[in-house]
Amino acid sequence: MNTRTCCKRGLLFIVLLVMGAGSVCARIMPDQSTWFVDMKRFSQAAHTGLSCEACHGTMKEDGRLHPDPERPDFLQSAAKRVYDYARCKKCHAKAYERYLAGEHATAMEKTPQDAIKTYAPTCGDCHSSHYDPAHLSRVEIGKRMTEVCGVCHVAQKESYLENYHGKAAVNLGYDKAAYCTDCHGAHTCKSLKNDKTVALNVCHRCHPKASEDFTEFVIHYDEKGIAEKDDEKNRYVSRIHLVSALSLIFVILMLCAFYSHTFLLMLRKIHEKLRRHDGE
Amino acid sequence: MESNRYENQICVRFCVLHRLLHIGVMITFTLLAVTGFALKFSTETWAQGLISFMGGVPGAGWLHRVSAAMFYLIVMAHLVWLGYYKLVLKGHLTGPHSLFPQIKDFQDLCQNFRYIFGKGEPPLFNRFSYLEKVDYWAVLLGMQSMGITGLLMGYPEFFSTLFPGYVINIANDLHFHEAVLAVGYIAVVHMSATHLIPEVFPLEKSIFTGKTTKAKIMKDHPGEWNSLYADEK
Incomplete structure (x- = not known):
């Protein structure tokens, strides 16, 4: 290998290294970060009527x-x-x-x-x-909220969107279904796992006839989102996963068996049809 | 000439009630599948479009529940007919010409595999082939499981007083898996084995007209001939 190719490869390596580091940095830095306020966007925001000093003072206090x-x-x-x-x-x-x-x-x-x-x-x-922005509809607020809460509560966001509440409220924009704060409280953001009566009060807002056992329904049933010491919920979730896995295996086995049977039968029938066609 | 006319003799394979029930099942099953999967895959644009076309979440939910109730009424109507068939028409619910599983079904299955691999003749089915029996029992039993899990999800406040709340979660998963099985089965197995096989492609009309010919019976369900004319003998 001569010196030139050696240099070329070295250069390529350095370029790749810099690109790699750049992409890592880009991921760490918040994407909309700027030291200055984008006045164009600010002019359309809820706080647009306020002067800087109204919130920031003179900065020389x-x-x-x-x-x-x-x-x-x-x-x-x-x-x-x-x-x-x-x-x-x-x-x-x-x-x-x-x-x-x-x-x-x-x-x-x-x-x-x-x-x-x-x-x-x-x-x-x-x-x-x-x-x-200001004056968003309930559905718009709810959709943004799911994203915002989901930045930290990743597993909870996922399981909520897997649940009927999330599908109806966020995916399908049904304003009578529950968003995060409808259960956890706007700005209080309370966890409901410790006290069943608190949880039941929350359920009662939409399900007035619910009894205490109703709160055993697991909405956030992603294992990643459940504390290890929460034995009761972990037990429920493992039972749900067990039955679910068994039924999934059953479905896959049934479909495999019937699909292969159908596939082979169709092959044979088409084969016969074509052979008869040739014979004529 | 004489035998030719005989071959094309029209026979009635399905009575009016059964034809109507089949059409009813077709419509309600499709509506249930469309509304259900649109909710399950509600992140997709097609699903959101469908749901808004059906009047948003309340509209689609209403359609799903009404279709489910209609489907269950059809099952009930069929069960009532079974009672009528047994008590008034003095029919046999478990005989060789019924939909009740027989040892012959297993033998037919083995024979069919011999036929598929070119090692024998196709099996001589009775009035219903084993695959048609699976079609029937899949609907009759699958409907019970779908109905129970659906009710659990539809009235969680009531059912959580009888069972622990997480049973509703289990019902949710079972309902979805069973739906995949039902739609996967009907869309591929029932459709190809009944309607798309070369002999009848593109459609097996007898379930809609009720009529079939002797030639076709002798080919598909040779055992049926005896059952159809059992009284006339």
Whole structure:
């Protein structure tokens, strides 16, 4: 191998390496990230009537420059995570109150120093303050909500969409079927696994005749989404999967048997027909 | 000449009730399959189009339930007819000419495989071949399982008082698997073995007209001849 081909191959290797690294970076970076607000999109969003100062103040309240390269966390923290969301309370008092009473805020309090790592969400993680539109229909909100909640609750989103509720509400746009918050509460985002009476109250909103056993119906029956210590639910899910697997095996065996029989019979009949045709 | 006329003699294979029930099953089964699979595959555009054409989720749901009720009425009508056939017409529900499984069906199956691999003549079926019996029992039994799992899903508030709630999940899976089996069977096995085989392609008309010829009976169900004219002998 001469030096030239060697160089060529080396160059190719480096190019591939850079491309690979580039694609990895592209995946890590949020796709719509920009340091500046896209005013065109902002002009169509719910908050478009507000001035920057209404939410951000002058950015010089602490007597320092903004941006201030001297600050220890300069360029180290995501604005979305460090913003003081108490300011949202000014207009969205009810939503803020519910958020504080809810599970996401509890998760934030439990691990305040790890909050950024564990990613207990605050307002800005689910809502885009600059770009989210206003006056959406219930179905539009529901469809967006399923995507937003599904960013973290992947298994729950999947099992919800496999369930009748998700199919009717999200896929088919039926506004009387339940979206995430119809069961888990808007902004409170409560888990329903610990208390059957709480869960039953939720079911009663659409199924007024439901009894407590009704809550044993498993909506999120993806094993990945169920806590290991939740023995009862794990037992239910393993029973569901067992019966389901048996019936699937039965169906596949039956279809294989009858399909091969039909295929062979048709071959024979067509073969005979053609042979008779030749003979004539 | 005489024998030729005899060969083309028209015989009645299915009575009016059975022809009507078959048409009823055809229509309701298709509606059930279309509405059911449109819900199951509701992420697809065709499914969303179909559902909105049928009046959205409430419309399609109504159609599915009404079709299911009609289907079950047809099954009931057939069961009532079986009682009438046994008690009034003094027919045999389990004889060789009935749809009841016989040892001969297994022998026919073996003979049919010999025929398929060119090692023998086609089996001489009685009034119903084993495949036709499977068609019949698949509907009659499959309908019960579809009906039960469907009711469980349709009235979960009531049934969760009798069974644990996760039984509704199981019913959901069974309903889907059974639907795949039923549609997979009817669309391929029933369609090809009954309607698409070269002798009758493109359609076996006797289930719609009720009529068939002696030549055809002697070929497809030689054993039927005796049953048809048993009274006249």
